[in-house]
Amino acid sequence: MTPLQGSANTSQHSNRWLAQALVLIVGLLIIVGGIVAVLLLSGKDPASALNLFLQGSLGDATQRSLVVMRGLPILLAASGLLLTFSAGLWNIGIEGQMMFGAIFATIIARSVGNDTSGWIALALELILAAIGGALWALVAGVLKTKGRVNEIFGGVALNFIASNIALYILDGPWKYGARQQTAPFNAPALLPLVPDSGALSLPGILIAIAGFVLVYLILKRSRWGLQLRAMGHSQRSAFLLGVRTERNVLLAMMACGALGGIGGALQILSPDPVSKGYLFPDSSGGIGFLALLVVLLANYQAAWVPLISLFFSLVPVGMLNLQTQIGLDPTLGRVFEEALVFIVVLANGAAARARHTMGEPD
Amino acid sequence: MDVQISHIVKTFGKVRANDDISMTFQSGHIYAVLGENGAGKSTLMKILSGFQPPDSGQIVLDGQPVVFASPADALRVGIGMLHQDVLDVPGMTVLDNFILARGTHLLPDRHRARVELSQQADKLGFDLNPDAYVDSLTIGERQQLELVRLLSLGAKVLILDEPTTGISTDQKEVLFNSLRRLAHTESVTVILVSHKLEDVNALCDSVVVLRQGQVTGSADMPSPTATLIEMMFGKDLPRSGQRPGKHAHKGLNTVLSVKALSVPGRRVSLKDVYLDVERGEVVGLAGLDGSGQRGLLRACAGLEAPTAGWLYLEGRDVTHLNYHDRVGLGVAYTPAGRLEEGLVAGLTLTEHVALVSDRGTWVHWNAARHEAKDKIEHYSIRGTSESRVETLSGGNQQRALMALLPQNLKLLLLESPTRGLDVESARWVWRQLLARREQGAAIIFISPDLDEIIEYSDRVVVFFGGRATLIDDPSKTSMAELGRLIGGVQS
Numbered sequence: 113m114t115p116l117q118g119s120a121n122t123s124q125h126s127n128r129w130l131a132q133a134l135v136l137i138v139g140l141l142i143i144v145g146g147i148v149a150v151l152l153l154s155g156k157d158p159a160s161a162l163n164l165f166l167q168g169s170l171g172d173a174t175q176r177s178l179v180v181m182r183g184l185p186i187l188l189a190a191s192g193l194l195l196t197f198s199a200g201l202w203n204i205g206i207e208g209q210m211m212f213g214a215i216f217a218t219i220i221a222r223s224v225g226n227d228t229s230g231w232i233a234l235a236l237e238l239i240l241a242a243i244g245g246a247l248w249a250l251v252a253g254v255l256k257t258k259g260r261v262n263e264i265f266g267g268v269a270l271n272f273i274a275s276n277i278a279l280y281i282l283d284g285p286w287k288y289g290a291r292q293q294t295a296p297f298n299a300p301a302l303l304p305l306v307p308d309s310g311a312l313s314l315p316g317i318l319i320a321i322a323g324f325v326l327v328y329l330i331l332k333r334s335r336w337g338l339q340l341r342a343m344g345h346s347q348r349s350a351f352l353l354g355v356r357t358e359r360n361v362l363l364a365m366m367a368c369g370a371l372g373g374i375g376g377a378l379q380i381l382s383p384d385p386v387s388k389g390y391l392f393p394d395s396s397g398g399i400g401f402l403a404l405l406v407v408l409l410a411n412y413q414a415a416w417v418p419l420i421s422l423f424f425s426l427v428p429v430g431m432l433n434l435q436t437q438i439g440l441d442p443t444l445g446r447v448f449e450e451a452l453v454f455i456v457v458l459a460n461g462a463a464a465r466a467r468h469t470m471g472e473p474d
Numbered sequence: 475m476d477v478q479i480s481h482i483v484k485t486f487g488k489v490r491a492n493d494d495i496s497m498t499f500q501s502g503h504i505y506a507v508l509g510e511n512g513a514g515k516s517t518l519m520k521i522l523s524g525f526q527p528p529d530s531g532q533i534v535l536d537g538q539p540v541v542f543a544s545p546a547d548a549l550r551v552g553i554g555m556l557h558q559d560v561l562d563v564p565g566m567t568v569l570d571n572f573i574l575a576r577g578t579h580l581l582p583d584r585h586r587a588r589v590e591l592s593q594q595a596d597k598l599g600f601d602l603n604p605d606a607y608v609d610s611l612t613i614g615e616r617q618q619l620e621l622v623r624l625l626s627l628g629a630k631v632l633i634l635d636e637p638t639t640g641i642s643t644d645q646k647e648v649l650f651n652s653l654r655r656l657a658h659t660e661s662v663t664v665i666l667v668s669h670k671l672e673d674v675n676a677l678c679d680s681v682v683v684l685r686q687g688q689v690t691g692s693a694d695m696p697s698p699t700a701t702l703i704e705m706m707f708g709k710d711l712p713r714s715g716q717r718p719g720k721h722a723h724k725g726l727n728t729v730l731s732v733k734a735l736s737v738p739g740r741r742v743s744l745k746d747v748y749l750d751v752e753r754g755e756v757v758g759l760a761g762l763d764g765s766g767q768r769g770l771l772r773a774c775a776g777l778e779a780p781t782a783g784w785l786y787l788e789g790r791d792v793t794h795l796n797y798h799d800r801v802g803l804g805v806a807y808t809p810a811g812r813l814e815e816g817l818v819a820g821l822t823l824t825e826h827v828a829l830v831s832d833r834g835t836w837v838h839w840n841a842a843r844h845e846a847k848d849k850i851e852h853y854s855i856r857g858t859s860e861s862r863v864e865t866l867s868g869g870n871q872q873r874a875l876m877a878l879l880p881q882n883l884k885l886l887l888l889e890s891p892t893r894g895l896d897v898e899s900a901r902w903v904w905r906q907l908l909a910r911r912e913q914g915a916a917i918i919f920i921s922p923d924l925d926e927i928i929e930y931s932d933r934v935v936v937f938f939g940g941r942a943t944l945i946d947d948p949s950k951t952s953m954a955e956l957g958r959l960i961g962g963v964q965s
Contacts, residue, residue, distance in 0.1 A: 338825060338828055
């Protein structure tokens with residue numbers, strides 16, 4: 113793993129940034145080539161398909177707002193993961209932490225009446241979501257520091273438990289009618305929309321950007337961020353140099369869980385068509401796993417994360433149009449996204465290998 | 475096997491690590507490749523053993539030019555390298571490690587491998603238990619396993635990188651005897667990479683000296699030590715005498731007080747140790763590798779929990795304080811593995827400086843960069859504030875480690891502070907340490923080098939089998955007497 117670069121290293125840093133841009137562009141070209149090939153093989157016109165895809169994702173204000181709004185939870189989760197990856201932690205439990213954020217937000221959201229102040233409701237929902245995500249991440253952190261359970265194994269188990277807890281709640285205490293879901297939330301519980309903008313919600317956008325900027329500053333400018341990066345390179349050395357590594361593992365997990373939890377809340381608190389406006393069993397929707405891919409695609413470089421998060425929300429929105437217009441299966445979009453991650457990770461690995469073979473002086 | 479190296483060039487960026495090197499190693503001889511840190515020895519040996527290709531130049535084995543794509547490639551034609559940090563799998567047994575490298579068959583013949591392992595070990599005079607787990611072995615025993623493995627895979631040229639670091643005197647004797655036998659009766663070519671002139675004198679038939687990437691001389695052994703040092707450093711260093719200003723233990727100003735301390739160890743546990751160390755005193759811990767000295771040092775640092783006894787820092791009971799709390803009280807610990815435990819590989823010097831200064835939430839990068847530049851100048855580190863520490867040479871890494879130590883230390887605990895350093899770097903390190911002593915720090919250090927312990931310690935504690943013996947005036951104790959104590963011989 114190559115944890116994030118410090119700002120102490122500016123020229124090298126911008127070189128790495130450019131290198132990553134090159135890798136991403138080449139990867140994207142390969143993927144586009146693959147898509148064109150698939151389309152030609154199935155007898156469809158690539159040019160019109162591309163047109164439909166762009167129309168569907170960026171064609172009008174509503175589509176563009178959809179792309180932005182669906183990118184926010186990805187951006188929040190990926191920002192959190194930047195912290196844990198920097199510390200050398202694979203927080204695969206992010207998915208369950210997002211689910212917990214959604215569940216905790218629902219505690220408030222389902223009791224918000226039509227006459228409640230929307231701002232207070234939203235603030236409370238997001239605070240609770242952060243607490244829920246952080247607590248679930250803390251479980252994984254304690255399992256790691258006290259129980260010597262690798263955070264990957266702990267995270268996978270906790271993801272299952274989180275989704276089963278959600279199923280239990282939605283089948284029991286919070287059940288609404290015959291379906292496994294809560295009652296639709298009242299309007300004040302949901303993100304307020306900018307009028308005539310499609311689905312855009314200013315508070316949602318600001319929260320996600322604030323989360324990312326905070327993480328960026330922590331990693332580049334703060335002592336804690338430096339400590340996390342030191343731990344990512346060598347936990348043992350960092351410990352002997354005075355870093356309280358165990359405490360930082362817990363803090364990094366909790367910070368990541370909190371951001372993921374807020375992302376999980378955004379997943380259910382947007383009005384239709386971005387989300388459903390109620391809690392349902394798969395509310396986290398694989399966004400946590402997607403965020404892991406975003407960070408891998410960015411090669412742990414924070415600056416890339418917002419752009420890639422948007423790209424990851426653009427593809428499914430655009431694919432939807434292809435489905436309705438020419439009957440192309442929308443899962444194809446996911447396949448190509450994941451193929452892109454695969455290619456880029458491969459390219460980064462090859463680059464690391466090339467650097468290694470060039471050797472280092474003794 | 476005769477090895478001929480001609481016109482090897484290898485550059486890293488602007489550094490010419492190997493600048494047109496040619497030399498010949500003849501079958502059945504033992505060679506030493508000498509040179510200070512950064513002279514290009516490791517680069518050359520990595521090229522010879524297939525770890526990295528040269529930019530240009532040729533390797534010829536018994537008249538045949540060869541090109542290696544990997545270390546396995548090199549071993550296939552008979553070149554085996556014993557690394558300073560032995561490449562084995564610690565969680566597996568000796569036998570499994572032995573089989574692992576041979577793995578050409580789906581189902582290994584364990585019985586045959588076991589027989590072969592013990593035959594090979596017997597031949598070399600090694601005592602290896604095939605069923606012992608590798609992480610329970612001493613460094614010396616792991617080296618023995620690696621040698622057995624390399625030879626059973628047909629190594630005809632053995633390259634040994636600093637093989638005597640961290641092994642006991644007995645193990646060194648066994649190693650040297652086996653190397654002599656291999657060279658003189660089985661015509662193996664032995665190449666020793668070392669800083670230790672004493673080892674080179676004891677073992678080698680001839681030496682080749684590198685300086686700044688070039689061959690600066692060669693000589694048949696025995697050669698006067700002064701000649702070798704001149705070839706290595708380009709000038710004659712005066713013989714080091716006794717360090718002036720020994721500190722006489724008065725029993726005043728006690729910094730550290732160890733009472734009835736017992737520390738569990740993997741094989742040898744430290745039992746019932748008493749020791750008082752006062753301000754401005756240097757105490758050297760001597761003993762065979764794994765005799766309990768490391769347990770004492772780490773227990774003092776708070777990195778190992780004692781099973782019994784007490785530790786007092788300036789009269790305060792610190793037995794149950796953790797490492798970070800003791801650091802807060804003025805204790806510092808530097809490990810032997812500079813890049814594994816001491817510094818963070820991947821971070822720059824500036825980032826290290828920022829990491830250890832614990833002021834405020836935010837890092838002031840400009841201030842940190844300035845501080846790093848100051849330290850680079852003050853500690854003469856060859857590198858820039860933006861150099862990642864893993865690109866520095868061993869000596870410069872040690873300098874960086876010293877530069878990161880906080881001011882106003884009460885107790886400085888050091889594990890092999892001059893490990894792998896050339897004479898000049900080692901002296902520099904000690905000048906820094908003695909300056910700390912003058913400022914009032916008490917110093918406790920471990921060293922595998924008995925000369926270093928005698929030269930710099932005010933008092934010496936010798937460990938054998940977990941028991942400690944205090945020597946109040948090492949200058950009045952003969953080397954033979956120390957040797958007996960270390961070997962556990964009752965006088």
